[in-house]
Amino acid sequence: MAGRKDLNPMDIPHSLLAKHNRSGPRYTSYPTAPQFTDNIDLEAVRSIWTDANRSNAGLSLYTHFPFCRSRCLYCGCFTEVHHRLDTGRVYLSALKKEASKLLRDFASNRRVHQLALGGGTPTYLGHEQLADYINFLRSAVKFASDAELSVEVDPRSVDEHYLDSLVETGFNRFSFGVQDLDPKVQDIIQRPLEEQHLHKLLTHLRSRKREAFNLDLIYGLPGQNITSFSETVRKIAALRPSRIALFGYAHVPWVSPHQKALEKYSIPNPNERMSLFGTAFEVLIGAGYKHIGMDHFALPEDELFRALQSRTLTRNFMGYTTKKGLDLMGIGASSISSVGRTYVQNGKDILAYNKRKDGFHWEKGIILDEEDLLRREIILDLFCNFYLDQSAIENKWGVSFSRQFAQELHDLGPMADDGLISMGQHSLEVTPLGRFFIRNICMVFDKYIKSEYTEGRYSKTI
Numbered sequence: 001m002a003g004r005k006d007l008n009p010m011d012i013p014h015s016l017l018a019k020h021n022r023s024g025p026r027y028t029s030y031p032t033a034p035q036f037t038d039n040i041d042l043e044a045v046r047s048i049w050t051d052a053n054r055s056n057a058g059l060s061l062y063t064h065f066p067f068c069r070s071r072c073l074y075c076g077c078f079t080e081v082h083h084r085l086d087t088g089r090v091y092l093s094a095l096k097k098e099a100s101k102l103l104r105d106f107a108s109n110r111r112v113h114q115l116a117l118g119g120g121t122p123t124y125l126g127h128e129q130l131a132d133y134i135n136f137l138r139s140a141v142k143f144a145s146d147a148e149l150s151v152e153v154d155p156r157s158v159d160e161h162y163l164d165s166l167v168e169t170g171f172n173r174f175s176f177g178v179q180d181l182d183p184k185v186q187d188i189i190q191r192p193l194e195e196q197h198l199h200k201l202l203t204h205l206r207s208r209k210r211e212a213f214n215l216d217l218i219y220g221l222p223g224q225n226i227t228s229f230s231e232t233v234r235k236i237a238a239l240r241p242s243r244i245a246l247f248g249y250a251h252v253p254w255v256s257p258h259q260k261a262l263e264k265y266s267i268p269n270p271n272e273r274m275s276l277f278g279t280a281f282e283v284l285i286g287a288g289y290k291h292i293g294m295d296h297f298a299l300p301e302d303e304l305f306r307a308l309q310s311r312t313l314t315r316n317f318m319g320y321t322t323k324k325g326l327d328l329m330g331i332g333a334s335s336i337s338s339v340g341r342t343y344v345q346n347g348k349d350i351l352a353y354n355k356r357k358d359g360f361h362w363e364k365g366i367i368l369d370e371e372d373l374l375r376r377e378i379i380l381d382l383f384c385n386f387y388l389d390q391s392a393i394e395n396k397w398g399v400s401f402s403r404q405f406a407q408e409l410h411d412l413g414p415m416a417d418d419g420l421i422s423m424g425q426h427s428l429e430v431t432p433l434g435r436f437f438i439r440n441i442c443m444v445f446d447k448y449i450k451s452e453y454t455e456g457r458y459s460k461t462i
């Protein structure tokens, strides 16, 4: 794994891109969200969550803040634009109600190893409000002394004073959405951000001995070209964040109608997208970053890279993580939990969320059967670590891999012929070329995708 040679995506033949560019999931869960149903047995879910609490296993907490001060036109997140002063206060009170209930009923024996605030914009709230919420959680559940506390920060919404408060509250990982530093692109996507301001914030965090920050970029936005985007990536790499996410813009106006406003500009086509990604890839690898998973880059000393080397990287609704084996409890409108063999999702109606007195918001989900659990393990291993040890799967699950997955092994044949995967006698290994087609490779093991029409349901795989 350590000796794996990186391949520049620009060297991928166009014919191969065209052949595999279909719609498919990003596998932040398996089964994926379209399989969640409102016809779920909530009593059975409660019983599984109660058992999980008895097991004392570690826990990850996520809270969703669905508010922003303005709408960025590329946005695909669940969020609303609000300017009312009491919006945050009312929502915080509902969050506390839900957190109290979940943590009292299902986390009394558990310890939190990871806490993440996402959105929307968590920093839409005042820093006192965020501190109050974290202190509330700390009083409701035990935290591990080395717990990771991360927060998504809209750099436009904070100053050094705000960051000081986050540091004092205990946050030790900061994720900044940058997307592109080119003012022309920022103008098109309606997300103005001054480079100097970002620089000042990161310098300040460093002065407070906080080095763990991620910067997010997006390629494939209208107005981007190779020259200007490579300049953005060069500037971002020079800031030496420990991690950089390089997401592809997903144009899905049937889900996010505000994206239609971008159609009056020219949106990069698949070949142009691959050139933008390839250019950014070359800059980042040249600057000493390691390629992680599908779209992440990390400094070699970062734990994401160490987890990739030891094949222990995993993935949840928040993206790649080194915290394998943690259940995830989601709090807030639309948030998703993954506890034991369940996924459950809260309703998305914020008014209803605020009004509900009992703090109970589960609306849909799925209880995984044995086959789902087995396929989830296979898909996550391939997706995150690009490797599958078939013997380990056989020993753990008591199955004959070649018999149970005969069809899948057959379906992987053409991908092996295209050089995307190498099929050993007891293992599957995704090649450097195959990493760019990892969604397609994993889809072979997705039993639901075979029977459903995926166009329009998911973003494009490449």
Ligand code: SF4
Residues within 6 Å of the ligand: 067, 068, 070, 071, 072, 075, 076, 077, 079, 119, 120, 121, 154, 177
């Ligand atoms: S700040 Fe983030 S969540 Fe809010 S509209 Fe912009 S991209 Fe979407």
